[in-house]
Amino acid sequence: MSGLPMVVPAPGLPEKVTIYEVGARDGLQNEKALIPTEVKAEFVRRLVAAGLPVVEATSFVHPKWVPQLADAADLMELLGDSGKDLPVLVPNQRGLDRALELGLRHIAVFGSATETFAAKNLNSTLDDQFAMFAPTVERALAAGVDVRAYVSMCFGDPWEGAVPIEQVVTVGQRLLDLGATQLSLGDTIGVGTAGHVTALVEAFGAAGVGVDRLALHFHDTYGQALSNVQAGLRAGITTYDASAGGLGGCPYAVSATGNLATEDLVWLLDGLGIEHGVDLPSLVATSTWMAEHLGRPSPSAVVRALG
Amino acid sequence: MSGLPMVVPAPGLPEKVTIYEVGARDGLQNEKALIPTEVKAEFVRRLVAAGLPVVEATSFVHPKWVPQLADAADLMELLGDSGKDLPVLVPNQRGLDRALELGLRHIAVFGSATETFAAKNLNSTLDDQFAMFAPTVERALAAGVDVRAYVSMCFGDPWEGAVPIEQVVTVGQRLLDLGATQLSLGDTIGVGTAGHVTALVEAFGAAGVGVDRLALHFHDTYGQALSNVQAGLRAGITTYDASAGGLGGCPYAVSATGNLATEDLVWLLDGLGIEHGVDLPSLVATSTWMAEHLGRPSPSAVVRALG
Numbered sequence: 001m002s003g004l005p006m007v008v009p010a011p012g013l014p015e016k017v018t019i020y021e022v023g024a025r026d027g028l029q030n031e032k033a034l035i036p037t038e039v040k041a042e043f044v045r046r047l048v049a050a051g052l053p054v055v056e057a058t059s060f061v062h063p064k065w066v067p068q069l070a071d072a073a074d075l076m077e078l079l080g081d082s083g084k085d086l087p088v089l090v091p092n093q094r095g096l097d098r099a100l101e102l103g104l105r106h107i108a109v110f111g112s113a114t115e116t117f118a119a120k121n122l123n124s125t126l127d128d129q130f131a132m133f134a135p136t137v138e139r140a141l142a143a144g145v146d147v148r149a150y151v152s153m154c155f156g157d158p159w160e161g162a163v164p165i166e167q168v169v170t171v172g173q174r175l176l177d178l179g180a181t182q183l184s185l186g187d188t189i190g191v192g193t194a195g196h197v198t199a200l201v202e203a204f205g206a207a208g209v210g211v212d213r214l215a216l217h218f219h220d221t222y223g224q225a226l227s228n229v230q231a232g233l234r235a236g237i238t239t240y241d242a243s244a245g246g247l248g249g250c251p252y253a254v255s256a257t258g259n260l261a262t263e264d265l266v267w268l269l270d271g272l273g274i275e276h277g278v279d280l281p282s283l284v285a286t287s288t289w290m291a292e293h294l295g296r297p298s299p300s301a302v303v304r305a306l307g
Numbered sequence: 308m309s310g311l312p313m314v315v316p317a318p319g320l321p322e323k324v325t326i327y328e329v330g331a332r333d334g335l336q337n338e339k340a341l342i343p344t345e346v347k348a349e350f351v352r353r354l355v356a357a358g359l360p361v362v363e364a365t366s367f368v369h370p371k372w373v374p375q376l377a378d379a380a381d382l383m384e385l386l387g388d389s390g391k392d393l394p395v396l397v398p399n400q401r402g403l404d405r406a407l408e409l410g411l412r413h414i415a416v417f418g419s420a421t422e423t424f425a426a427k428n429l430n431s432t433l434d435d436q437f438a439m440f441a442p443t444v445e446r447a448l449a450a451g452v453d454v455r456a457y458v459s460m461c462f463g464d465p466w467e468g469a470v471p472i473e474q475v476v477t478v479g480q481r482l483l484d485l486g487a488t489q490l491s492l493g494d495t496i497g498v499g500t501a502g503h504v505t506a507l508v509e510a511f512g513a514a515g516v517g518v519d520r521l522a523l524h525f526h527d528t529y530g531q532a533l534s535n536v537q538a539g540l541r542a543g544i545t546t547y548d549a550s551a552g553g554l555g556g557c558p559y560a561v562s563a564t565g566n567l568a569t570e571d572l573v574w575l576l577d578g579l580g581i582e583h584g585v586d587l588p589s590l591v592a593t594s595t596w597m598a599e600h601l602g603r604p605s606p607s608a609v610v611r612a613l614g
Binding site for chain 2: 003005006162190194198220230268271273
């Protein structure tokens with residue numbers, strides 16, 4: 001079907017966006033299958049070759065918590081110089097040591113917008129997490145390493161329900177105050193809707209945090225991810241996290257809490273005439289290849305339609 | 308998770324929308340399984356009980372083409388008086404005869420926005436389809452029966468690619484000229500994106516067809532359905548077709564060309580604080596029950612998350 005989607009721009013949207021690809025990290029850490037390191041390296045190389053401008057490669061979290069990414073250092077060694085500009089998740093000082101030893105230049109830390117998730121995921125409190133991140137961020141910045149900060153549970157929390165917008169803004173501001181260059185506002189359980197996205201971005205704006213420092217990270221648990229991207233675009237956000245092939249969500253699972261699929265995002269951006277630099281056929285081929293390694297179809301609608 | 312989605316209205320959207328439920332017709336006609344007539348009747352009753360204001364019940368199309376709905380007359384007899392206000396699809400004069408005999412008061416006809424689909428689906432041409440519909444619509448109106456007109460392939464066509472917006476407007480206007488009270492603009496292959504939706508609604512407006520005469524009918528083939536609803540809401544459209552549980556799309560199929568799931572639409576509307584009258588838990592229970600009859604999980608994200 002040539003000429004599809006038909007390109008019909010909508011007024012007032014950004015001309016260009018940056019897709020921050022999280023499939024190799026956020027995607028694979030939520031898949032049951034253990035993927036060989038060589039295959040992960042090939043996956044990352046193929047994502048870069050498909051034109052994705054930022055490809056988060058892995059996480060230096062303790063293997064006890066995320067066995068899927070226990071090979072983080074091996075993967076980065078395999079990638080060699082070509083991996084040095086790829087961001088990696090770094091949960092603590094020890095993770096930073098490994099990243100610095102490998103000569104990496106971009107890290108991400110992972111904070112919580114809610115008390116309960118801070119306790120469960122970080123073994124901290126909402127307040128104490130900043131003191132926990134501070135030395136890691138400080139040392140990274142001193143070494144010339146750029147720091148992104150994820151904020152999880154920005155739209156809702158499985159234990160606390162709705163999360164007050166002011167609370168998210170406060171958490172985000174404290175992470176920026178530590179020195180993070182970009183916040184990725186995550187709808188970890190996928191409950192947010194379009195008006196909520198707009199209100200959150202506007203609340204950050206009112207607090208002096210412009211759209212250039214914000215990224216949006218949506219999960220498709222309730223089918224809202226792409227609608228939420230549209231709200232983000234209308235609010236002027238130009239960076240979106242997405243996962244190739246929707247990695248991280250199982251199409252068979254009762255609660256498929258997967259990431260927004262990069263291909264579905266690309267289809268929307270293509271239709272709107274918004275520049276992104278990704279070659280869709282290459283990306284679909286890559287996700288189809290990875291789905292074979294995982295032994296199940298991709299949850300991405302576009303991959304299933306075109307793959 | 309109480310209090311979710313958080314209700315955050317977006318300015319300028321309608322306060323209330325009408326969900327036009329197509330699961331029993333458009334959904335079941337695209338499912339492989341043959342559902343017993345008693346089960347269909349129970350399905351329709353449960354959809355009405357869940358608060359759906361319009362439930363299209365079946366189609367009087369020839370059983371040779373759609374064996375899944377060969378029991379249309381039996382179903383409507385089973386529903387009795389409670390079915391008389393439910394719309395049914397009527398492809399031709401013979402179908403209308405059956406609807407009139409049963410005392411039904413709402414029918415829908417099914418047109419094409421493209422030459423190729425008119426040939427393949429209606430065995431007609433783009434131009435000749437109007438002459439084909441004219442006597443059916445005329446007799447229906449004379450009998451006091453209300454007529455909705457579906458227009459398929461409004462955003463793209465598998466053979467012709469992108470469909471010119473002016474062509475869709477022309478087809479729609481001719482169907483309204485015949486006497487249809489509402490047009491349902493269908494993205495039959497799910498390729499449309501947000502800016503395209505806006506442009507199509509605006510083109511109808513420029514041609515004198517207001518938002519009160521338009522409904523939008525999206526398929527989720529490329530994951531765009533709910534994002535397209537958001538564009539429709541922003542353009543002022545207040546009627547959306549949707550299919551309970553996403554019936555009509557198989558979560559396992561390579562090309563899952565299903566309808567927008569009613570539950571996913573309800574989640575968006577709930578988040579935006581837009582009134583719709585549907586009880587989500589009842590609807591999810593109904594779709595879960597129907598998925599058991601079909602022997603596979605629902606493709607609706609909300610049904611999978613809550614069911």
